[in-house]
Amino acid sequence: MRTPAWSVVFVCLLLTSGLAGLVTATPPRPGTEDNGLTENETATLWSRDADAYLNETAYRQRYGESRTPIQQLANGTDITFTRPPATAATWTRNDFRDLSAGNSQTSLYPDHASLTSGRFIDDAHATVFAVHPSTRGHLEAGETPLYVAPEGAIRGFVDYRVRIPDGHHSNRSSITWALVDDGISAVRLKSDDDVIVRTGGSHTPVLAYQLDDAWSTTLTLEADIDVRLKQTTTTTIGNRTQTEVAYRTETITVADSLDVEVYNLHASAYDAAYPNGDTGVAIFQSRPWQGYTLTEDGDSRVRGVWRFYTARDPRWDRLTQATATDETEIHSEALPVYVHAYPSRIGPRAEPIRDGPTILDSWGRERTSPHATLPETVSVEVVDRAYTPTYGLAVRTDNLDRDALSVSGIVRGVDATPITSTVSSGPDRELRESRLTAEVVSQTNEQATVHIELRDTATGSPIDLTADERHVSLNGESGGGYIAIADQRVRTNESGVAVVTIDQPGVYTARYHPGTWLVATPAYVSDTATVRWHPLGTLDGWVGLLIEVGWQFIPFVVVFYAGRQILRFFGLRDDSERYP
Template identity: 60%
Template sequence: MSAQLVRAHALVAVLVVAGGITSVAAADPPRPGTEDNGLTENESATLWSRDTDDYISQAEYRERYGETRSPVQQVANGTDVTFTQPPATAATWTQHDFRDLDPGGANTSLHPPHADLADGVFIRDAHATMFAVQPSTRAHLDAGETPLYVAPNGTLRGLVDYRVQVPGGATGNTTSDWSLLSHNITAVRLLEGGEPVANTTGSQTPTLAYRLPAEWATTLTLEADIEVRLQHTTRRDGEPVETTVETESVTVHDSRAVEVYDPSVTTHYATYPNGDVGVTVFQARPWQGFTLTSSGDARVRGVWRFYTARNTNWDTLVRATQDGTTAVESDALPVFVHAYPSRIGPRTEPVRRGPNLIDAWGVTRASPAGTLGDNVTVDVVNQSYTTTYGLAVRADDVDHDALQVRGVVRGVNATVTEPADGAARELRSSTLSVRVRDRTPTHATLRLELRDARSGAPIELDDPARRHSIHDASRDGVIAIGDQQVATNASGVAIVTVDDPGIYTARYQPGSWLSHEPAYVSSTATVRWHPLGTLDGWVALLVDLGWRLLPFAVVYYAGTRLLRLLGVDTRFQ
């Protein structure tokens, strides 16, 4: 596994753990190292995001079990740990744990409580129930939408079971003897949209490898045919009168709505004047992010993070016999990957030296926090968020041949090839100038001019002809100066009036290159304005100062005249 940063909630700790991680779960999850499940102890400790997170100290753990825990196990005991990419641990655990399912014999049917049971005359408590479909990811989009995304190529595991009710009895001097000749599952099928895509011979724990067409929403159905043969002998006064063979068949099934996850990616490129490359990637469903270089060092991540949790429907099983039913603890727990929008939001890596995230867009959705289930503590958004179906970055190094989009379903990626010649947009340099056109003692009129740095052509910001929207990204460019935003006209000119003396910096904020052709990079210009910068300003200042001092002069003159009338000024002299 690759090292990843893990966030711990209840326990104040930060770890680096391989492959991206989640937390300990289950009503009573197996203690790490107690089962052969194909995982290391650290990996199995991080599977369970639906446990109660009842943390116990190292000392208490050592006293209880006679051993110590690793730092990963200790954190997983006290909190839920999240992943930056869908981990393989859920599928590995499920594959190994599935082997522990022990179906009943002819007299016993084993089924989860949610199984859809079917009864015939002799066949009772029959069912076919899906255990797991993998690779897959349950995406928590909002409060009303949590689709199950499945890989186009994957594996379905299920449990098929039943019991045989053998009749018997006597009426007067006539008796009916029944004996079970045979019972078996004659066929197991996987249907997609009603059409078979995989089948196997009769098995109570079938494993079906499938290949699905690249559709959107569809339905997977696990279907099984069960058949029993019984011999019926009628006796009168102890002598056989008639012997027949009775056959019964029952078909059982379990269906699940899924979405086949097969990313179809569109990309756009731009070149900056300094040689940097702009890249946008758009995919109409949640996706994890993309890499920009063959080494994988430069990465972009969207809003989605991951955790793993068991399917609680399999916490207990029901053993059904002719005498009744009994609840038993399940020996097999399927674990699934879940995707959720994180408060961390989209980001690039490396954090300081990586690509610059310049735009993100998508659908605005409500928080899906209520869909995560009990005892799941992750950094899910608690308000509306943007799905980041589209991401745009600026980077100094992009290897088009290595550009790879990573999906939210493990192993499902899309490789993006370099665009055709002429497909990349060129970002041009712009020149912004600003000067004082007119001024008065109270305000100044500034003239701003924006032009193409190479051709000198004026740049009109409010020009619909320049807009070529990509995925509705149509932000217009503006020039910001002071607390105002203005757009240039067809001559590339805008006029602004300011009334506070000082230094003004005008900044051209281009519209997104996704929506403008030609597109430009930003530029700035500075101008200084003050009333004392002109002769009129000085005159106005002196006149204003004179009017402000006039009351003081009047008071002074009146005071001196009064002192003279009273003779006070003579005594002082």
């Protein structure tokens, strides 16, 4: 198992201090539970807990032991992951063994259980504990689907209590009741209306499922509960006593349903060759996915917008223990933990950071921020505005092993080899070099006109970006390439020419931004051109400058002349006039 990458920094804890104790039904203190995870792994699970940091000095005084840096970090903030971790499923699988049902006179159930009662059976329920591998996706407000792997296991909790009728006694007769037998006779798992798994009775059933052909479905956990009681009726007639024995039975079916999205990963990949030998790769998948690797060792990879955290299902924090006379709330010994996926403000990333792939574009239907779907106690860098969920992601790389190209999903263990379509050798999406030129063709003191020309380097043919504009991008919006200069976007005409007017002196760089090679035919690589403009670059500019400077000096000349005249008027002479 690959070690998860921590996406938070420990230094932030040094800014926070305080005292906070652990209360009932909160995550266990590090080192107090053995659930198949290391202490550090266990500490990363609890993103729903209150991040009230207990500093290390106070912790040692209270518990007589120290914590690792990861444990301290998890006590003060939430730890996120770049890939769906296995820790949630491991914890849930092992912690589930601590879940125990009551006896025949006691029923245990969480608050969200759907209770059913009959004549002899009371407080009966079958409740889904967890399903794994799975990931709860936070797509936007009102949309938080649970994605489950096509093959996995669902864990449930079934319990009930037997209501034994009170006996009846009179002078001549009596009726008594006794429990003969009770139990769970069968457990089933349905996908919509089809039974896909059957198993024997159990209070804590584990049902392995396979949902290869489904896209979305409703998983229903069903259990049959049987009870058999003995009714003894004794009647006294004179000196004779008559006893009658009858057996009463009851069967109740209880169920719980869970709507899921079956996470089948089927990705399509497209690649093309750049003139310098680089490769363009674009991969599409119709659901959120984590990213893809470009090399066998996995060092060259691309991540989409999704990040992950783990959190318990707080509905299982406490259970109700019900008997015929009392209901008591108790601490639950088992806490299911789920992986959650959310769009991060960090956005798509390529690795290695310095010399790895270059992200060209991403596609997906724009969504609103899912910030409201996260509990207040979860502190992660979720986007706070509209975002693109990266259903498609294109990169440029000089390090591609097509045989090793692999896509990773947001559900742990669900990966895929994309269906690849190589377009570099075909004429439809040929990548070519472009040549961009820019020249000042006319100018005044106030503005200049720049003539921009874009041509195919190999053929010399003009590149018409107005025709390119008619292409539609993968987001359904107007697509195509454009030229950016002086905060303006322009497109060349059928002659490959565009004209731009600039009104501020300076050095300007025109840059050609090609349309994506997945849409444009043919497709080109970018190019740049530089142009300079200043009014002093013309004779008129210099004449205008001299006139402007002359006008600026007129007040000084007038003052100087007036001063000399005043001196003459008062009879003052300079040295040349006094001494001939």
